[in-house]
Amino acid sequence: MTSVDTLSAADMIRLFASWKTLFADRREELIALDGKVGDSDLGITMSKGFAAAAEAVAAEGESADIGKLLRVAGAVMARTAPSTMGTLTATGFIGAGKALQGANSLGSPEIALFWRSFRDSVAERGKAKLGDKTLLDVLDPVAVTLDAQAASGATLMHALAQAAQTAELALEATKLMKAQRGKAAAYQDATIGLQDAGATAGTLMIVRMWEFVHSSDAI
């Protein structure tokens, strides 16, 4: 266990670089997943959006507060990856950035605030309901888990480990749902049994955040 249990601005810049690598690596997989019931652009959207966001937060630099970094990442992503998932992810970062204005480190209470604000922003913009088989079906249980973890005084690493596990279970649960939103909705019953593509991208983000904190050199 590491003695430092928070993420700094410098860590956030490295986390965005890690997300960039993640979505570059998973580009084809997401294209294929989205291609089953969508228009195949998810892999392109996420790899482009995170590449631009990683560059922008690096340019902003670690002297910025974390709220600022998140808002910069969101604004750049909204411009470079304006498909549904790109815009929703961007909106999530902007919302989290507003909530974390002035923050210089993120412990488990702040990470809970991060994902709660991210979820609220996505819900407001995307207008999906729980069970519609979207990104929200992962974000909501993750936010709820992190709130509970923070309330019980869990360390950041422990809270994120729980959140990552929750995300994977919630993603698995999207298989049972019937798509109500986006291009996938046209496939109706054929979407049952498939895991949602947007929820997959969200899960990848959350799991990578945990892996990043878990890796010994991250903090």
Added chain:
Amino acid sequence: MKKFLNDPTAFVDEMLDGIYTAHPSLDFVAGDRRCMVATRSVPGKVGIATGGGSGHLPLFLGYVGEGMLDGVAVGGVFQSPSAEQMYQVTKHIDQGAGVLYIYGNYSGDIINFDMAAELADIDGIVVKQVIGNDDAASSVIGEEHKRRGVAGIIFVYKAAGAAAAAGLPLDEVTRIADKARARTRTMGVALSSCVVPEIGHATFSIGEEEMEIGMGIHGEPGISRTKLARADAVVDQMMPPIFAELAFNRGDNVAVLVNGLGGTPLEELYILFRRAAQLFDERGVTIKHVFIGEYATSMEMAGASISVLHLDDELDAMISRTANTPFFKHFPG
């Protein structure tokens, strides 16, 4: 994949370079060639903006010009443009009379146009929206709000564009646009897939001998996949939902748009139109306006759609008026 490309990632921007060079009536703002506006503006006129992914030419940008649209935000292939791009277009085309957004019912476009409207609102620009949902195959009656927007949006552009050109205020332009939307239905049929340049392979597979009725313009699933039938039989399968929903009386008038999806010869579109015209004739319905050609494509997809606008006197007058854009020229008489 067999395409004329230099670089798949430059597909949209190189296309736009060609468009601007070919059509001096088009310009861009905010230093971003994806924020397209008409070079000439009409003082005091309600501005009309659209936007959406590339890969559908002449949709969307082809309809910017006299009697139609004032600006368009251009996205990547099958991807929404950004809210920022839409906002920049909005700011430029607002003449103080407000701006109407007309675009298709797709989540990415809705999210971004909503964001753009919020940004415009901060500047005091009044924005209204009409969201095209003409694809009768994409959801059942009663769930029209889930339907996709396809080629029938051209009728909405035309009616709204004529209303704005006539100097009507934003509320009236919006009302007429919404009436055109509500009275338009489209049915499509696909014979082959599209290929997104950056992906490089077919979006979906369909057998050499198969057709899919109701497929969307990004390859969304249709309502039936069967062996390709004779042309007349294909039209006979496409038209019933349109006839059922638009409830024509003898003596009614319509505008008909037979649209090629990108990989179907014009000759075949006329063969389809021939049968559609017979069906209208049998019902005593007069086709007052005919548009046949490529209006809303899906890259190289082979296939066609038939859009019908159930006219009333007001819409008839709006469709009749002059329009002159790089891809749509219409003169009364």
